[in-house]
Amino acid sequence: MSEIKKFPEGFLWGGAVAANQLEGAYKEDGKGLSTADVSPKGIMSPPDFSMKDFNLYHEGIDFYYTYKEDIALFAEMGFKSFRFSIAWTRIFPNGDEQTPNEQGLEFYEKVIDELVKYNIEPVITISHYEMPLALVKNYSGWKSRKLVAFYENYAKTLFTRFHKKVKYWMTFNEINVVMHAPFTGAGLLFEEGEKNDQDIYQSAHHQFVASAFAVKVGHEINPDLQIGCMIASMLTYPYSSKPEDMLAAVMQDRKTLFFSDVQARGYYPSYMKNYIEENDINIVMEDGDLETLQENTVDYIGFSYYMSFVASTEPEHLKAQTSGNLLAGVKNPHLKASEWGWQIDPVGLRTVSNQLYDRYQKPLFIVENGLGAVDKVEEDGSVNDDHRIDYLRAHIQEMKKAIADGVDIIGYTSWGPIDLVSASTAELKKRYGYIYVDRDSKGQGSNKRIKKKSFNWYKNVIATNGEEL
Ligand code: BG6
Numbered sequence: 001m002s003e004i005k006k007f008p009e010g011f012l013w014g015g016a017v018a019a020n021q022l023e024g025a026y027k028e029d030g031k032g033l034s035t036a037d038v039s040p041k042g043i044m045s046p047p048d049f050s051m052k053d054f055n056l057y058h059e060g061i062d063f064y065y066t067y068k069e070d071i072a073l074f075a076e077m078g079f080k081s082f083r084f085s086i087a088w089t090r091i092f093p094n095g096d097e098q099t100p101n102e103q104g105l106e107f108y109e110k111v112i113d114e115l116v117k118y119n120i121e122p123v124i125t126i127s128h129y130e131m132p133l134a135l136v137k138n139y140s141g142w143k144s145r146k147l148v149a150f151y152e153n154y155a156k157t158l159f160t161r162f163h164k165k166v167k168y169w170m171t172f173n174e175i176n177v178v179m180h181a182p183f184t185g186a187g188l189l190f191e192e193g194e195k196n197d198q199d200i201y202q203s204a205h206h207q208f209v210a211s212a213f214a215v216k217v218g219h220e221i222n223p224d225l226q227i228g229c230m231i232a233s234m235l236t237y238p239y240s241s242k243p244e245d246m247l248a249a250v251m252q253d254r255k256t257l258f259f260s261d262v263q264a265r266g267y268y269p270s271y272m273k274n275y276i277e278e279n280d281i282n283i284v285m286e287d288g289d290l291e292t293l294q295e296n297t298v299d300y301i302g303f304s305y306y307m308s309f310v311a312s313t314e315p316e317h318l319k320a321q322t323s324g325n326l327l328a329g330v331k332n333p334h335l336k337a338s339e340w341g342w343q344i345d346p347v348g349l350r351t352v353s354n355q356l357y358d359r360y361q362k363p364l365f366i367v368e369n370g371l372g373a374v375d376k377v378e379e380d381g382s383v384n385d386d387h388r389i390d391y392l393r394a395h396i397q398e399m400k401k402a403i404a405d406g407v408d409i410i411g412y413t414s415w416g417p418i419d420l421v422s423a424s425t426a427e428l429k430k431r432y433g434y435i436y437v438d439r440d441s442k443g444q445g446s447n448k449r450i451k452k453k454s455f456n457w458y459k460n461v462i463a464t465n466g467e468e469l
Contacts, residue, residue, distance in 0.1 A: 012411025025064035032093025064270030095132030142186025239312035304368030
């Protein structure tokens with residue numbers, strides 16, 4: 001490893017967001033209700049179909065109306081890319097229509113045109129943690145095979161409309177989330193104590209096939225498209241050098257890698273085939289599914305990285321737990337944690353980048369990373385978020401080292417370049433942005449945008465292509 005290695009020319013610096021966490025306008029211009037619209041406690045929590053409680057996602061940060069002003073700020077920072085998701089419900093309000101809602105397509109066309117105007121590469125997530133509520137109610141979510149065709153039609157509609165302007169795509173955000181929060185990722189509802197592997201694995205299979213069909217149809221429409229998977233990386237360390245701890249870490253990692261294995265290599269790995277058989281899980285497949293997976297692997301590996309995990313076989317260690325976005329885990333005595341208990345581990349980003357590249361030899365795209373923290377507006381109007389700068393600097397340094405190790409990383413889009421509603425807790429108290437939004441968790445505030453200290457810091461990082469951190 002040499003420190004001299006620089007970020008490649010054309011490296012895609014930018015930021016990442018998701019439709020339901022910032023757009024608001026939840027009923028505008030023909031949009032249907034999505035799973036986020038009935039999740040007032042966060043899209044990782046059980047939904048409330050009564051819709052009686054205040055739901056911060058309904059207004060988000062009003063990006064639906066402020067996208068021009070917000071994109072101008074991203075452009076001022078020098079963004080080379082902007083990752084956002086499309087709300088499925090703006091295009092197909094119930095998910096099962098044949099004809100798309102033109103108003104929804106027009107909105108995203110305007111967003112894309114605005115980005116292109118500033119030479120910002122749009123990067124689109126086709127489904128980010130939400131889906132039409134009607135697909136949950138009428139089809140039981142991704143448990144139903146029917147969703148494969150609905151999703152394929154949705155993805156085809158997007159590729160057809162936007163392929164000339166948008167090169168980079170991702171099929172499902174954090175596809176492995178189905179294992180941990182089955183409603184969020186797959187619209188699966190379980191009664192208390194009824195959560196089961198059968199439905200989860202069947203849904204995952206449907207998503208794999210849907211993703212592979214999207215890759216197929218996207219490449220047919222335009223062979224230049226780069227269509228990736230997106231996993232929530234969950235690098236696991238053994239708590240100690242005890243062989244059993246190491247084995248436990250390997251096993252825990254497989255719960256994540258299974259998803260990228262199928263999407264990047266094109267087949268179910270033997271460890272998973274054995275698990276499925278041993279646990280009497282019966283994945284119903286249609287003729288041709290395995291060929292579809294094999295023939296339509298992803299072009300790159302997109303992943304989020306916020307924290308690392310620890311596996312232990314000692315009951316004593318298992319007691320000390322810490323929280324995270326998807327699951328709680330064993331506390332790592334070597335790491336500090338964010339105010340929300342997420343363990344901060346920049347070196348882990350280098351390790352996981354090496355792990356994924358060694359395994360797949362496909363380009364990596366780090367599409368989420370960042371620090372959720374409370375920010376304070378000072379009397380003079382400034383927001384001094386040095387904590388965020390420290391976090392990002394340390395992670396970018398490690399990303400640079402990973403590139404020096406030989407890993408092909410094509411871009412870095414930090415999470416929430418503008419403050420937005422959190423996914424796990426539906427609040428605005430927890431902020432990720434370079435741009436402060438004057439709105440609180442009750443939806444109160446002027447909605448004014450304020451540049452934080454990190455705004456100019458990141459601007460310089462991009463201007464120097466990562467040389468000045
Ligand atoms: C990722 C999700 O898991 O974590 C994002 O893809 C989410 O949607 C991000 O916002 C941070 O989590 P949170 O709960 O702090 O918003």
